[in-house]
Amino acid sequence: MDNLSDWLAHCERLHPKNIALGLDRVEQVAARLGLRFECPVITVAGTNGKGSTCAMLEAIALQAGWRTGVYTSPHLVQFEERCRIAGESAREQDLLPHFERVEAARALDDVALTYFEFTTLAILSLMAASRLDVAILEVGLGGRLDAVNVIDTDCAIITSIDVDHAEFLGSDRETIGREKAGILRPGKPAVVSDPMPPHSVVQHAEALGADLWLLGRDFNFSGDKQQWAWAGRGRRYAGLGYPALRGANQLLNASGVLAALDALRQRLPVTAQAIRNGLAMVDLAGRFQIIPGQPALVLDVAHNPHAVAALAANLDAMGFYPATHGVFGAMADKDLAAMLAKMGPLVDRWYFTDLPTPRAASAQALLAQWQAMPQRRDVSASTHTSPQDALQAAVAAAEPTDRILVFGSFFTVGSVLTHGVPRLSSKHLG
Known part of the structure; x- marks a missing residue:
């Protein structure tokens, strides 16, 4: 297999199911790969708003001069869109060695990875080798059992939660919330940008000992037709321009982004100007x-x-x-x-x-x-x-x-x- 199309076809043949939740297979292969990140990791879960949140995080971090890596799924046109390094889609020739690494690690025990699991591990392997200043990971489905959750996060963001993928995640917001909250880690910031989060998210964060940031309690926003303002734990930004991504719901996503950056400011400082420029320049195809x-x-x-x-x-x-x-x-x-x-x-x-x-x-x-x-x-x-x-x-x-x-x-x-x-x-x- 000497091109990406061949590798993707190979990934589709390995497992009988398109979706098979569970971390056992991924953890086994990830351990053989020695998969770990030396930079801060931000993991984003939720029903809607994940892609926009990742795009705003990336745009602001780039404006602050940081080397970013982003993993999102699915793609719109080309598979390479799922991974961006320093703001650019990954190149096929850069991805291929990491598909080979995953295959070698998988084949030792003949682990039957799904398409999503295999491709996620290959992209994470590329990102881990790319000398990043920050890794931004979008959760594909749910949270607790999603392949992305094999990586421990330094800051988790949970966007809006609603009923979707009910056959895998449950048929109500409380059950789904528990699955999404599976990305949280003890002592690490847990930013929830859903204005009415399920109780299960809050309960899990508190039981786990995560540093919970709730919209309306730990951070909030206000705005008029011209501009908006954000306030967090002792930090404020006033006179902000609206995000370039259209839609009233984008202020919820942007508020969660600013809370996450505030929580990580010791490791990933960004200036007010980087925030203004990033929000003004953010771009994401297919979102309004x-x-x-x-x-x-x-x-x-x-x-x-x-x-x-x-x-x-x-x-x-x-x-x-x-x-x-x-x-x-x-x-x-x-x-x-x-x-x-x-x-x-x-x-x-x-x-x-x-x-x-x-x-x-x-x-x-x-x-x-x-x-x-x-x-x-x-x-x-x-x-x-x-x-x-x-x-x-x-x-x-x-x-x-x-x-x-x-x-x-x-x-x-x-x-x-x-x-x-x-x-x-x-x-x-x-």
Whole structure:
């Protein structure tokens, strides 16, 4: 195997399941790799807001002059996006030796790693060898049993918690909160940016002896239309510009970021100017991403009811559009009815799409789910074989003053980013 595609195909064949929670396999291979970090590690768990939190941490740390390493998942277009070193996506030739290291360590005992476990270990191995000043690790699923949790954190952040992946994590916020809180460590800062965290998170942090930072108690924020301010344990920042990431919910994420940086200030000091510059320059594809032009095009990887509710609020704040065209594709195990109900009042025409993965709900299944809604609006809907075909149909039907929304799975948004925006019709070009 001499290229990344071959290695990824190999990773897919090792374990019969796509998801198999548990740390035994990962710990065994990590021990053989001697996997450890010499720099501070920030681990980020939660249902929504993890990617934005990691991106803001990275942007501020880069502005402060620190060499950063970031691990996030899944990717939108290319696998290499999952690892960023010093702000740049990892290069294939840099990743390959670490896939080889993991394979050698795994093969000694024939450990059947999942795709996620194998690739996580390879990326962590690269990051550990990259002379980082700070490692920022996004938890893939849950927390306690996720492969990322094989690394002890120096500061944990738990973002908003809602019901998602119920078959693995539980069907209520308290149960899910216990799983997320599994990333906490005794004596280490535990920043919770969810304004109403489950009691299970607080109880676990206190029982463990973590240094718990709660929004509203240990840190808070305020703001008007022009600027916002943050206050923590004896430290304040006033007159801050809003984060470049769009959406009202981003202040919650940014507040957690500033709390984590405050908690780590002895090991990872950052200036107020680095915070201002980092928040102004942060960029993250697929999170309420607005593509300029006519009609307006909004891309968002909202794929659970909590995220879709935030997306709906952000769309409301955009102002008036004569019509909104909604391109939607999602996994079959999601709460599809709740997502469609939250977005229903805003969408004037639906374009349901198939996705290139067995986990996805088919376009026909999405259409049937929408048609079964008891109080849905009487608007038109169509089915399509791919997100790009659905977007092409939306572009053809939309007026220049309309808005097109592409949302749901990473596969939905990633496909559009991969293939590009379809050429606008003559009516859009005037």
